[in-house]
Amino acid sequence: MNEPQAYPTKASIFAYFAHQATPLERQQIESWLTTDQGATLYFTYLDEWERQHPQFQPDLNRAHERFTQFMNKTNQVSESGHFNAELLLSEPLLTVQSKNWLRSYGWLAMAASIVLVGGLWLSVEFWYYTTWSNGYHQLQSIQLPDGSAVELGAHSSLRYPRFGFGWGTRHVWLTGEAQFQITHQANAQRFQVHTPDQTIIEVLGTVFVVNSRRNTTRVMLKTGRISMTTPQSNQPLMLTPGDLVTVTVGQTLHKQKADTLSAQVTWHDHQFVFHDTPLQDIVVQLHDTFGVTVQIPQTELMNRTVSGTFQAETAADLLQALKLMMNLEVDDSPTGFTLTQSIQ
Amino acid sequence: MAPVLPFDLPGDNFPQQLHPDQDAGAVPPKPDDELLIRHAFQTDPYQGCDLLFRRYYHPLCSQAVRFVYDKALAEDIVAELFQTFWQKRIYERIDYSYRAYLYRAVRQNCLLYLQREAGQTISTEQLIPSDLLIEPVSPSDQIQFDELNERIEGTINALSPPVRRVFLLSRFEGRKNQEIADELHISLKTVEAHVTKALALFRKVLLS
Numbered sequence: 001m002n003e004p005q006a007y008p009t010k011a012s013i014f015a016y017f018a019h020q021a022t023p024l025e026r027q028q029i030e031s032w033l034t035t036d037q038g039a040t041l042y043f044t045y046l047d048e049w050e051r052q053h054p055q056f057q058p059d060l061n062r063a064h065e066r067f068t069q070f071m072n073k074t075n076q077v078s079e080s081g082h083f084n085a086e087l088l089l090s091e092p093l094l095t096v097q098s099k100n101w102l103r104s105y106g107w108l109a110m111a112a113s114i115v116l117v118g119g120l121w122l123s124v125e126f127w128y129y130t131t132w133s134n135g136y137h138q139l140q141s142i143q144l145p146d147g148s149a150v151e152l153g154a155h156s157s158l159r160y161p162r163f164g165f166g167w168g169t170r171h172v173w174l175t176g177e178a179q180f181q182i183t184h185q186a187n188a189q190r191f192q193v194h195t196p197d198q199t200i201i202e203v204l205g206t207v208f209v210v211n212s213r214r215n216t217t218r219v220m221l222k223t224g225r226i227s228m229t230t231p232q233s234n235q236p237l238m239l240t241p242g243d244l245v246t247v248t249v250g251q252t253l254h255k256q257k258a259d260t261l262s263a264q265v266t267w268h269d270h271q272f273v274f275h276d277t278p279l280q281d282i283v284v285q286l287h288d289t290f291g292v293t294v295q296i297p298q299t300e301l302m303n304r305t306v307s308g309t310f311q312a313e314t315a316a317d318l319l320q321a322l323k324l325m326m327n328l329e330v331d332d333s334p335t336g337f338t339l340t341q342s343i344q
Numbered sequence: 345m346a347p348v349l350p351f352d353l354p355g356d357n358f359p360q361q362l363h364p365d366q367d368a369g370a371v372p373p374k375p376d377d378e379l380l381i382r383h384a385f386q387t388d389p390y391q392g393c394d395l396l397f398r399r400y401y402h403p404l405c406s407q408a409v410r411f412v413y414d415k416a417l418a419e420d421i422v423a424e425l426f427q428t429f430w431q432k433r434i435y436e437r438i439d440y441s442y443r444a445y446l447y448r449a450v451r452q453n454c455l456l457y458l459q460r461e462a463g464q465t466i467s468t469e470q471l472i473p474s475d476l477l478i479e480p481v482s483p484s485d486q487i488q489f490d491e492l493n494e495r496i497e498g499t500i501n502a503l504s505p506p507v508r509r510v511f512l513l514s515r516f517e518g519r520k521n522q523e524i525a526d527e528l529h530i531s532l533k534t535v536e537a538h539v540t541k542a543l544a545l546f547r548k549v550l551l552s
Contacts (some may be wrong), residue, residue: 029487030487042444042486043448044443047400047403050404050406051402054406057402058419060398060402063419070430
């Protein structure tokens, strides 16, 4: 066709995506796709059309969190050596079996087994450990193989060895927040909780809460006796019931009596207890528990304190209660909530 | 030391030159609406991948599910695509459009998945979508994808309403047969029969 091209309109392209284009429109689009402009614009329109006609609503936050975790992990892997980077590059996208492939490219099988071994090594986290993860809004009770009970908080995960848990010291790894109720073993076997900032909490039989987020670990002991070691401390710190210890990266341990600080231990009943808690701390808790962003533009409002017990299953519930109590304006936008003092 | 060549300068009227006699209906968008993301990739690839993910995760999942009709699988395909994108530093090799690459790769991976499901052997060159990077776009490809999609949709629409309902609950929502039986108040046997029937038809589409 040498005659000047007639470009299809956006409307007919959208009709084409919806399988409603006429044969003539189709033909127009087919020849338009052979032009540079068409080949690029096609995807621009496809994207626009897809945004207008979503087929379902995937959970972006959850997927995004997994993706950033993946990026953080693999970044470290490729930084640790050239060999690993090569290994990753030779791994096929999807593992699909084909007889032909094996026969004619026998040497590739060798490369594949290297990839497999490497893959096993890289995926050691997956097959060696049992992992429990919670999304936002989720709470979960976990029974460990030794009978210890764990209440895993929202947006948290707990990992322990799939095999041999309970032979020797029991090790678990926690990100986020959880309450542990450890069973005492006859042979006085130890139980250790590891957190991302390298803090180790060691236990005999006891009940305690660990919150480890943003490089800070908070431990509250309810009953029993535990000892803690951190990368900064040389000798373990002993805790007695009621103690609340905060560990921040690059700083020393901070120990206080937690008699008025039950705020941290009631989240597993969807309950929030505040005792003169500044609004800015509540915002942080909201983020940890529900994954929502709350902004407070006014500094003086950030420092206002709240006391009381709130039953809230969603962030909106809690904000609604705070709104009524403190006479606030709550602004709900797609990026998060904004709190302001309402003007009388 | 490469000298600065005069024709390296970006031409101001570049987009107009490319398509002089276009129809008023197909006005191209701003020359490069991915400019911000491109900038991010230059300074910090992590940031760039993050931006791309947030921007395209939803529409790409929606696109994928039109082919595979399985919510969880669609999300997996898209997530895996982004992981490869980061892991193999594919972003370094894209000089036309991230969007075009992502949509083409999602379609390609959906097709591979469906072919594998239908029990077809897949040749090695199909496995690695790196050819997506070399030659910009082969026009007939995308049309074939659109046609495949039309066939899939047609097949599902042609199912009788009860079969379609069971099929979507089972495949799209990923529900267990027993759950579907309980919810629709039909026997487990009926559910199984419906699912088998629909899946057989669905696979046949790919072979045609």
